[in-house]
Amino acid sequence: xxxxxxxxxxxxxxxxxxxxxxxxxxxxxxxxxxxxxxxxxxxxxxxxxxxxxxxxxxxxxxxxxxxxxxxxxxxxxxxxxxxxxxxxxxxxxxxxxxxxxxxxxxxxxxxxxxxxxxxxxxxxxxxxxxxxxxxxxxxxxxxxxxxxxxxxxxxxxxxxxxxxxxxxxxxxxxxxxxxxxxxxxxxxxxxxxxxxxxxxxxxxxxxxxxxxxxxxxxxxxxxxxxxxxxxxxxxxxxxxxxxxxxxxxxxxxxxxxxxxxxxxxxxxxxxxxxxxxxxxxxxxxxxxxxxxxxxxxxxxxxxxxxxxxxxxxxxxxxxxxxxxxxxxxxxxxxxxxxxxxxxxxxxxxxxxxxxxxxxxxxxxxxxxxxxxxxxxxxxxxxxxxxxxxxxxxxxxxxxxxxxxxxxxxx
Amino acid sequence: xxxxxxxxxxxxxxxxxxxxxxxxxxxxxxxxxxxxxxxxxxxxxxxxxxxxxxxxxxxxxxxxxxxxxxxxxxxxxxxxxxxxxxxxxxxxxxxxxxxxxxxxxxxxxxxxxxxxxxxxxxxxxxxxxxxxxxxxxxxxxxxxxxxxxxxxxxxxxxxxxxxxxxxxxxxxxxxxxxxxxxxxxxxxxxxxxxxxxxxxxxxxxxxxxxxxxxxxxxxxxxxxxxxxxxxxxxxxxxxxxxxxxxxxxxxxxxxxxxxxxxxxxxxxxxxxxxxxxxxxxxxxxxxxxxxxxxxxxxxxxxxxxxxxxxxxxxxxxxxxxxxxxxxxxxxxxxxxxxxxxxxxxxxxxxxxxxxxxxxxxxxxxxxxxxxxxxxxxxxxxxxxxxxxxxxxxxxxxxxxxxxxxxxxxx
Numbered sequence: 144x145x146x147x148x149x150x151x152x153x154x155x156x157x158x159x160x161x162x163x164x165x166x167x168x169x170x171x172x173x174x175x176x177x178x179x180x181x182x183x184x185x186x187x188x189x190x191x192x193x194x195x196x197x198x199x200x201x202x203x204x205x206x207x208x209x210x211x212x213x214x215x216x217x218x219x220x221x222x223x224x225x226x227x228x229x230x231x232x233x234x235x236x237x238x239x240x241x242x243x244x245x246x247x248x249x250x251x252x253x254x255x256x257x258x259x260x261x262x263x264x265x266x267x268x269x270x271x272x273x274x275x276x277x278x279x280x281x282x283x284x285x286x287x288x289x290x291x292x293x294x295x296x297x298x299x300x301x302x303x304x305x306x307x308x309x310x311x312x313x314x315x316x317x318x319x320x321x322x323x324x325x326x327x328x329x330x331x332x333x334x335x336x337x338x339x340x341x342x343x344x345x346x347x348x349x350x351x352x353x354x355x356x357x358x359x360x361x362x363x364x365x366x367x368x369x370x371x372x373x374x375x376x377x378x379x380x381x382x383x384x385x386x387x388x389x390x391x392x393x394x395x396x397x398x399x400x401x402x403x404x405x406x407x408x409x410x411x412x413x414x415x416x417x418x419x420x421x422x423x424x425x426x427x428x429x430x431x432x433x434x435x436x437x438x439x440x441x442x443x444x445x446x447x448x449x450x451x452x453x454x455x456x457x458x459x460x461x462x463x464x465x466x467x468x469x470x471x472x473x474x475x476x477x478x479x480x481x482x483x484x485x486x487x488x489x490x491x492x493x494x495x496x497x498x499x500x501x502x503x504x505x506x507x508x509x510x511x512x513x514x515x516x517x518x519x520x521x522x523x524x525x526x527x528x529x530x531x532x533x534x535x536x537x538x539x540x541x542x543x544x545x546x547x548x549x550x551x552x553x
Numbered sequence: 554x555x556x557x558x559x560x561x562x563x564x565x566x567x568x569x570x571x572x573x574x575x576x577x578x579x580x581x582x583x584x585x586x587x588x589x590x591x592x593x594x595x596x597x598x599x600x601x602x603x604x605x606x607x608x609x610x611x612x613x614x615x616x617x618x619x620x621x622x623x624x625x626x627x628x629x630x631x632x633x634x635x636x637x638x639x640x641x642x643x644x645x646x647x648x649x650x651x652x653x654x655x656x657x658x659x660x661x662x663x664x665x666x667x668x669x670x671x672x673x674x675x676x677x678x679x680x681x682x683x684x685x686x687x688x689x690x691x692x693x694x695x696x697x698x699x700x701x702x703x704x705x706x707x708x709x710x711x712x713x714x715x716x717x718x719x720x721x722x723x724x725x726x727x728x729x730x731x732x733x734x735x736x737x738x739x740x741x742x743x744x745x746x747x748x749x750x751x752x753x754x755x756x757x758x759x760x761x762x763x764x765x766x767x768x769x770x771x772x773x774x775x776x777x778x779x780x781x782x783x784x785x786x787x788x789x790x791x792x793x794x795x796x797x798x799x800x801x802x803x804x805x806x807x808x809x810x811x812x813x814x815x816x817x818x819x820x821x822x823x824x825x826x827x828x829x830x831x832x833x834x835x836x837x838x839x840x841x842x843x844x845x846x847x848x849x850x851x852x853x854x855x856x857x858x859x860x861x862x863x864x865x866x867x868x869x870x871x872x873x874x875x876x877x878x879x880x881x882x883x884x885x886x887x888x889x890x891x892x893x894x895x896x897x898x899x900x901x902x903x904x905x906x907x908x909x910x911x912x913x914x915x916x917x918x919x920x921x922x923x924x925x926x927x928x929x930x931x932x933x934x935x936x937x938x939x940x941x942x943x944x945x946x947x948x949x950x951x952x953x954x955x956x957x958x959x960x961x962x963x
Contacts, residue, residue, distance in 0.1 A: 201888075202884060202887040202888045203886075203887040203888070203891075203892070203893045204883050204884055204886070204887030204888075204893065204895060231880070233880065233884075234880055234883055234895060234908065234911075234912075234913070235912070235913075236895075236896075236911040236912040237911075238912075268878075268880065269878075269879075269880020269881065269883070269884060270879060270880040270883075270908065270913050271913070378884055379880075379883075379884050379887065456866065456950075456954075456958070457958055460954070460955050460958035460959045461958065461959065463955065463959045464958070464959025466959065468678075468679075469679075469680060470641070470643065470644055470678065470679020470680040470789075471679065473614050473644055473679070473680075473789075474612060474614055474643075474679060474788055474789050476613075476614070477612040477613040477614030477789065478611075478612045478613070481613075482613070483613045483614065485614060485644060485646075486646075498644065498680065501644075501646040501647075502644075502645070502646040502648075503644070503645075503680050503681070540866075540955055541955060542952030542955045542956065544866075544870070544955075545870050545873065545950055545951060545952045545954075545955065546952065548866070548867055548870035548871065548874070549870045549871065549873045549874025549875075549876065
C-alpha cells in the first residue's frame, strides 16, 4: 500500500496551525485512484479538547461526512479534524456513512481521543465509494507527521480544482495575551448558486464557550461565505468548522466583552479573507466583482438581488468580456424577487453611474471599459426604496470554466 | 433614409401566415446601427380584427413594448403585431414608452386600424433608445410588402443570436372545415433561468372567444415554454402572443367542445414545437436534454426539481462533456427545494439507471457515455415520494456560449 507522508516540516506555522496548540499532518492516499502522489488527506489536531462549531450545506443531499460532523458537534467539542480531497463521499449510502465513521475512528486512534471528538470533511467527486483502506493508512501516516509547520501542506492537501492553497491569519490582544486566529479553505467551482464544494477550517487559541463560538461562526459566515454562499443553495459537502482551544492562556472571552468583540472581528477577517480567495480562484475566473445593493425594502431583498446578479451567467459572461452591459444587471435584479421601481433605481459600474432614475446616463464608456478590465470590479445598485443593504461577491464566467467542468468526473 | 424591404414574396405561406387571413411584411431599419441590411422589422396583419391573448415575462423590469401590449390586450382583440430585433426597448424610460406607442401608431396607419389593436414586441440590447424614425420607415416599407408568402422572412427578421428561423404549423378539421394554426419564435441564450428574450407569435384561422383563447394560451404555455421558462424567471421582453381571426369560416369553438379540444391540441403542438426549436438553438448549444421528474410530492416540487437541473451550470457542462456525472444532477435536485429522500430516489441517464434507492448502480458506463453523445439526452428522476410530475428541457453549456455572450452589446 503506497502511503506518502507530507513533506518534513520546515515551514513556519501558518493557516490552521498559526494558533497555539494546533498541529497538522498530511499524506497521500491516491484517493482519486489515478496513481497520483499528491497529499490528499489532512488531519488537524488540537493539543486539548477544543470548543467547536460548524455551519453546513442546506442541500437536502448531505454527504456522509457532513452527517457525521453534525452529530459529533452536538456537544460543541472536538479534538481533531480529518479531511480528504478527490472524493466527496456523497450519495454513497450506508457504506459512505460507515467510511466517514471509520475516518473518525482512525483519526481518534492517531490523536488519542474519542471518535466523537473528530470532525470529518470530504470534497471531490460524488457517488463513488472511498478507497477507505488507503485513506485510513494515509491518516495514520499523517498522524506520524503532525507538526505546527504543516499548515500550508494541509491547505494544499484539501485542494481539488483550486489553483493555489488558501490561508489567512489574524491576531488580537486581550489583557496582554496575544491571541491568534488562523484558517484554511478550499473551494473553486461556481460557488454560488451551486458551487463545487466549499470547505473552511478555522482555529484559534482563544478560550470561548461552545455556545458563543457557534454564535460567532454563524454571524461571521453570514457576512462572508454566505455572500458567496455556504448554507443557501449549496453543494452536498459544504462545511465550515471552527475550533477554539484556549492555548493562548488568556481568560475565557464572555459574550459582549471587549475580548469577544476582538475575537468576532478577527474571525470575521479570516472568513472574509478566505471567501475572497475562494472567489478569486473560481474555476476559470479571470476577475472578481462585488455587487453592493442598497435601498432595498429590507436586507433579505437586498441579498436576493445581489446574489442573483453575481450568479447570472449573462452578467458573468459580460464581465468576462469587459462589456458594460448594465441592462443584464438590471434584468437580473428584476427577476430576483426584490421590489424594484426603475424610476427610483441607480446603477454604477466601477464608480461610473450608468443608469439613474429610469434612464441611461452619459457615462464615459471608455473609462467604464477600463474599469471592467481590472481584476476587481465594483457594481453598485441603489434601489431607492428602503434601508436594505447587502453585498455579494462573484467571478466571471469564462470558456475555461466550461472546459474544467465538462470532464471533471471522468 | 435607407429602408430595405424584405424579399419579394415567392415563398409559400408558412408559420404565422399559414393560417388564412394573415399576412406578414418585413424590412430593414438597421436597428443595430451598424449599417447592416438584414430585415429587422416585421409586421403581421390579420384581415379582420382577431381575438388575441398574450403571456408575458414576470420580470419586474418590463420592456416598453410589453407594457404597451399588455394594455392593448385588455379587450382581447388585435389586428396586427409589430416586432423589431436588435434593440429590446427596455430600461428606456418614458422615451421608450413613446417609441413603443409610435410603433403601434405607425403600424395602425399601415394596416388601417386603431393603434390599440396593435401589439408590439422588441428584442435585443437593453437600455439603448430605438432609432425610431428608421423603425417607422421600415414599418411603412414592410406594410407595402404585406403578403401571405412572407411568413418565413418574418421569422428571420425577429432573430437575434438565433442561428436559424423557427416556425411550426398544425391543422385540424371541425365539421368539414380545415383549421390551421401556425407560429414563429425567436429565442436563444440560456432561456432558463434568465434567457435572452423569447418571443413567440401564433396565429389561427379558428373562431374562438378572447376569453377561451387566453385560457388555452396559458395552458399551452405552461406545458411548453414554461418548461423552458417564459413567465417564471425571465427576461425583460418575453412575450407569447396568439391571434385567432376566424377566417377558416368554421363555427365558433366553445369551451369544452370537441372543436376546442382539437384547437387546444394544435396550439399545444405549435408551442411545444417552437419551444423545442428554441432550446435546440440555445446559444452555443450542441445537445438538448429533457429532465423528467416523477414521484415528487406535488407538481410544483417536480417542476422546481426539473428546472433546477436544466439550469445547473455544473450539469450543463457535464452534459457538454458527455460526462455521466449523476452526482451533480442529484445535488441540483437537493438544492431545488423539492423534498428528497435519497433511499427512495432513482435516477436514469439515457434509459440507464445510475442510482437507485440510495446507492450507485452497476450501469454500463460505455453505453451511458454513448447516450450522452447523442443530440438529445433523456434524464429521468423518480423521487419516490408522491404523484408530482414535470418535465423541463435544457441545453448544454459550451465555451461558445461564453464567447457569444462575452461581447453581445459591444
